[in-house]
Amino acid sequence: MEVCSENHAMLCNFEVLSLLRDIQAGRGQKKPNKYQTNLATITYETIQCLEKSWPCAGHTAPGVAAAMEALAPFGLTAAEKLQLINHRPSTAVEIQLMVEESEERLSEEQVEKLLEVLATHLPHDSDGQAQDGEDMDVKDEDS
Numbered sequence: 001m002e003v004c005s006e007n008h009a010m011l012c013n014f015e016v017l018s019l020l021r022d023i024q025a026g027r028g029q030k031k032p033n034k035y036q037t038n039l040a041t042i043t044y045e046t047i048q049c050l051e052k053s054w055p056c057a058g059h060t061a062p063g064v065a066a067a068m069e070a071l072a073p074f075g076l077t078a079a080e081k082l083q084l085i086n087h088r089p090s091t092a093v094e095i096q097l098m099v100e101e102s103e104e105r106l107s108e109e110q111v112e113k114l115l116e117v118l119a120t121h122l123p124h125d126s127d128g129q130a131q132d133g134e135d136m137d138v139k140d141e142d143s
Helices: 013-025 039-053 061-074 078-087 092-098 108-121
Strands: none
Touching: 013 039, 013 061, 013 078, 061 078, 061 108, 078 092, 092 108
8 A cells, every 4th residue: 555645634523524424425526436335334324423422513614613713822732622623522621631731721711711712613512412422322241
């Protein structure tokens, strides 16, 4: 296997979901080749997982872009911003888990402002979607 292009970037779950929806709709696709036999199944299952278990299903492209701009003054790394966008924390404890050394880097006021920024630009869906994986299918090994 050879690397054809070294271009890479970190994508948030919303961007992955949008890309997979485009693939599923067949936009910009040529005739599938022999290496893409399972693409439809993988695409479908990943879309189902992202829509049911992650807050990204209710996000919008302008909302994600505005959130990224609003996160700039906090001095977060790209990976921390990505985690905040993907997980959409709603408590200070969740922020502490996602931001390395948050106690030293962020004041309590900054944490509250961070939660406010995320709530403004990336509102939670109110249609009963699972948050933090609470409705994920987990098989009990004892069964």
